Amino acid sequence: MMRLWIGTALLAGSWLLGLNYFYPPSPWAWFATVVAAVVLFGIGGRSSDDVQAEEHGHRPLEIAALVLLLPAAWFAPWPYRAAPLLVVFGLALQLLPIRRRWSDLLGRGALLAGVVMFVQALALETYIGHTMRSHELPSPLPDMLAGIAGLLGVDATADGSTVVMHSMRQVHRLGATWELLFDPVTFLFFIGGLATLAWWAQRAIPVGQRWRAWIGGLRTLTLVVLAWLPLRAGLLMALYLHRVVRSDPNRPLHAINHCFSPWILLLLLIVPVLLAWRFVRLHVPAEKEAGNEGESEPATIVPSTVPLPAVAGLIALAVALLTAAIYWAPLGHRKEGRVMVVERHSEWEPTTKEYDTTWFVEPRIFGEGSGYNYARIYRYLDQFYAMSRLPENGKIDDATLAKCDVLVIKDPTIRYSPKEVEAVQRFVEQGGGLLLVGDHTNFERSSTIMNDIARPMGFIFRDDLLFSFQETPYDQLYVKPTVAHPVVQDLPPMDFAVSCSIDPGSSNGRAVIANTGLWNMGPEYHFENFHPVPQYCPEMQYGAFIQVWAATHGLGRVLAFTDSTIFSNFCVGQPGKAELMLGMVEWLNHANPWVNPRLWLFLLALPPLVVGLWMARGRDRASWLVLLAAGTCGWVVAAMAVIGLHRWNMPTPKRLDPERRIVIDRTLSDVPLSKGPSIQGDGEGYGLLEQWFARLGCNTVRKQGSEAFSGDVLAVLCPSRSVTEEFRQRFVKYVADGGRLLVIDSPENVGSTANSLLWPFGLSLDLGQPWKGKLSTQPTLPVVDVEPAYRVIGGRPVAKLGEIPVAAVARHGKGSVMAIGFGSLWNDIRMGETWLIEPDAASKERFEVLFGLLRPFFDGRPLPPAASPPAAAKDKAPDSDPAPKADADPVLKESGPAEL
Numbered sequence: 001m002m003r004l005w006i007g008t009a010l011l012a013g014s015w016l017l018g019l020n021y022f023y024p025p026s027p028w029a030w031f032a033t034v035v036a037a038v039v040l041f042g043i044g045g046r047s048s049d050d051v052q053a054e055e056h057g058h059r060p061l062e063i064a065a066l067v068l069l070l071p072a073a074w075f076a077p078w079p080y081r082a083a084p085l086l087v088v089f090g091l092a093l094q095l096l097p098i099r100r101r102w103s104d105l106l107g108r109g110a111l112l113a114g115v116v117m118f119v120q121a122l123a124l125e126t127y128i129g130h131t132m133r134s135h136e137l138p139s140p141l142p143d144m145l146a147g148i149a150g151l152l153g154v155d156a157t158a159d160g161s162t163v164v165m166h167s168m169r170q171v172h173r174l175g176a177t178w179e180l181l182f183d184p185v186t187f188l189f190f191i192g193g194l195a196t197l198a199w200w201a202q203r204a205i206p207v208g209q210r211w212r213a214w215i216g217g218l219r220t221l222t223l224v225v226l227a228w229l230p231l232r233a234g235l236l237m238a239l240y241l242h243r244v245v246r247s248d249p250n251r252p253l254h255a256i257n258h259c260f261s262p263w264i265l266l267l268l269l270i271v272p273v274l275l276a277w278r279f280v281r282l283h284v285p286a287e288k289e290a291g292n293e294g295e296s297e298p299a300t301i302v303p304s305t306v307p308l309p310a311v312a313g314l315i316a317l318a319v320a321l322l323t324a325a326i327y328w329a330p331l332g333h334r335k336e337g338r339v340m341v342v343e344r345h346s347e348w349e350p351t352t353k354e355y356d357t358t359w360f361v362e363p364r365i366f367g368e369g370s371g372y373n374y375a376r377i378y379r380y381l382d383q384f385y386a387m388s389r390l391p392e393n394g395k396i397d398d399a400t401l402a403k404c405d406v407l408v409i410k411d412p413t414i415r416y417s418p419k420e421v422e423a424v425q426r427f428v429e430q431g432g433g434l435l436l437v438g439d440h441t442n443f444e445r446s447s448t449i450m451n452d453i454a455r456p457m458g459f460i461f462r463d464d465l466l467f468s469f470q471e472t473p474y475d476q477l478y479v480k481p482t483v484a485h486p487v488v489q490d491l492p493p494m495d496f497a498v499s500c501s502i503d504p505g506s507s508n509g510r511a512v513i514a515n516t517g518l519w520n521m522g523p524e525y526h527f528e529n530f531h532p533v534p535q536y537c538p539e540m541q542y543g544a545f546i547q548v549w550a551a552t553h554g555l556g557r558v559l560a561f562t563d564s565t566i567f568s569n570f571c572v573g574q575p576g577k578a579e580l581m582l583g584m585v586e587w588l589n590h591a592n593p594w595v596n597p598r599l600w601l602f603l604l605a606l607p608p609l610v611v612g613l614w615m616a617r618g619r620d621r622a623s624w625l626v627l628l629a630a631g632t633c634g635w636v637v638a639a640m641a642v643i644g645l646h647r648w649n650m651p652t653p654k655r656l657d658p659e660r661r662i663v664i665d666r667t668l669s670d671v672p673l674s675k676g677p678s679i680q681g682d683g684e685g686y687g688l689l690e691q692w693f694a695r696l697g698c699n700t701v702r703k704q705g706s707e708a709f710s711g712d713v714l715a716v717l718c719p720s721r722s723v724t725e726e727f728r729q730r731f732v733k734y735v736a737d738g739g740r741l742l743v744i745d746s747p748e749n750v751g752s753t754a755n756s757l758l759w760p761f762g763l764s765l766d767l768g769q770p771w772k773g774k775l776s777t778q779p780t781l782p783v784v785d786v787e788p789a790y791r792v793i794g795g796r797p798v799a800k801l802g803e804i805p806v807a808a809v810a811r812h813g814k815g816s817v818m819a820i821g822f823g824s825l826w827n828d829i830r831m832g833e834t835w836l837i838e839p840d841a842a843s844k845e846r847f848e849v850l851f852g853l854l855r856p857f858f859d860g861r862p863l864p865p866a867a868s869p870p871a872a873a874k875d876k877a878p879d880s881d882p883a884p885k886a887d888a889d890p891v892l893k894e895s896g897p898a899e900l
Helices: 002-018 027-044 051-055 059-075 082-094 101-131 141-151 184-204 207-246 262-267 270-279 308-327 367-371 375-381 418-429 440-457 577-588 598-615 621-649 687-696 705-709 725-736 754-761 841-859 890-894
Strands: 156-159 162-166 171-175 338-342 386-390 406-410 433-437 465-468 476-478 494-496 509-521 542-553 556-561 661-665 699-703 713-717 740-744 764-776 784-793 796-801 804-812 815-820
Touching (some): 002 027, 002 101, 002 184, 002 270, 027 082, 059 082, 059 621, 101 542, 101 621, 141 156, 141 162, 141 207, 162 207, 171 207, 184 207, 184 270, 207 270, 308 598, 308 621, 375 577, 375 699, 418 542, 418 556, 440 465, 556 577, 661 705, 687 841, 699 705, 725 754, 725 804, 740 841, 754 804, 764 804, 784 841
Parallel strands (some): 338 386, 661 713, 740 815
Antiparallel strands (some): 465 509, 509 542, 542 556, 764 784, 796 804
């Protein structure tokens, strides 16, 4: 059994290597551990029975199981997909017409590994579901951990959910969490061990003795794990203090990361593996031990005579009903769509000033004033709903709230009165939808104020800040699950900025977004924004956290969101932000159904599950594989049905007043754009230019492929990827049908493919020579220095360097194309590098040129021709580094070639 226990341990550790649970996935390490487990299971999985003799005669059942598992192998995400794939692989090897020893070994190992991974997958989802609600150990477990530390000679005591330990360096408040006491790897080893024991009992124990033998193994393995857990926690605490003592006192303390290292957690399984190998036994009847295999005790359980397809149908039905009960979020009728945003006592993220080109004209309000602002998201929602605001001098009472269906409270900074809080709660109880938008670390007391409303509903915003285990702790990518809540069903991969977490408490709800790979820190009040410096500290919690929580209260519903930053003007055009806000408001704009069917589905699933398992007793391994495969089919069918129901009940709302939409193409262009509040690409990107597009009354989105042609304007920034003929024809048709194509390029874009887009419209860039000089446009725009720029050939010039056209417009069908060859004038460095600071005079002039050129083009109005240089300028000598032919070509006298 030693090989089986080692294989089970490897599979338990593989989940942390294949998932973004503590650290980012390591695909090759995950693959190696799974393959090693398969080999160990294959070598150690032979019972004293003749395995080949047992397998013959079951080919029809094995073929049926293989076919039934294919939908799950296609539908499940990685690494969960490995479980059905391993079983399919094992069955395929056993169905080979010519059996070999190696195929028997791999087939046997893959079958057992797949079954164990099935069980571990369910256990891991249960573990995530429990710990995302609360990582803290209940009393008296923290006192037990403190007692263990005391036995090791550490001065320690429990303080709530922390273990306070003292060393010569400082007092350490170690988080008493489930991950410290009963980590996911040990938990999965325990659950996987039970599956391994069941497999072994099925192969080695007569039918009538299997259940009793497995119960005996369960008891022993439970005792082994329970005995190991306190020793393991004590070892981790002792190692932490040892590292503290050995660390450099002049450097930040970094001594807790061994508690969530996948390799350390896997290494710690050596002890339970040895204990299980030594003590866990399946009690085989005496006749078996004596070698009298032909005289075994008659079975006391007679297999059911019910046909196997009927039993498989019951199991599939039960699993389908349970799946629907877990995933389905029933929706009632859609309400009128009256959305009210509360500005009262909300001095942060206002919606009252339009995001336009006037911000940079007014002094001292450009940075935080225009960036930390919800004008863009308000304007976006105004396309779908009847939007209104509750101003600062408005009243939060029953009469006011009766005028809306969805109430949005975002980042309040002044506490509401008890009567106002009661009015909001009555609004929800009577069927209203409430969206609470919070932020990290109780900044500006926003969490305290919103918890006045949320606490009576059973949940609260925590005063923490979530970081990720990625290379940069601020990289928090969320990818929706295979079966998503209706709020996020249309959500592309989205980056969080800085969020807190939700404590769901006793509320009646479910997680809309629950992410793993996160850890938290508390507020640092000596910083202006309470933002702590990210570092692994002993009190941190890690693993799964809830970032969006949906709850019902009375007849209404409420959503709690934890990252207000991503809806700010500088973020909302990035992938997923606007879609998430639209999904939240649309879900809140639906009433609760009269009867929630989820509980009834769960109750209806119990009879077929119990009856099916009862009828499955005494059946052989091949029959159980068919039942397992039937259950996976039930899961796939129900999951796909839930996805369809969600989309049918909550389709994307129809735009009532469409806003002009600018699509930033990501098919041909890969220039760095902003991520969260920060620019990317060391200033060479165009994130600020993307934000500035929205100041022209536009909604910006990033799209690729066929979705790139879904807007009014398609902007291609410094294209560098090859253009296929099919894609080029899509561009031509898009413009001919009335679309507007904006191509911005620069000599700094090495390997430009812009001409592949421009040639069909009679435009091109002269890629052989970059130029620099004074940019002249229409007389009302400032004259700015440009370095470098491409000459634009064809079309009607709208901007020049001297007499050299560097921007031009061409008509095509119902649409138009603008080509700009001096895009680097608007890269992040030249735009000021950040939206937070006030722009200088040179930056403001570049802004004015940008707005002056693009506003008429976006509006579909003709642009005035570029201004000719003054007569005096024509007599000036060329720049100090003119091109070799400058004297021969009078056009070049007005500008010089740029030095790249």
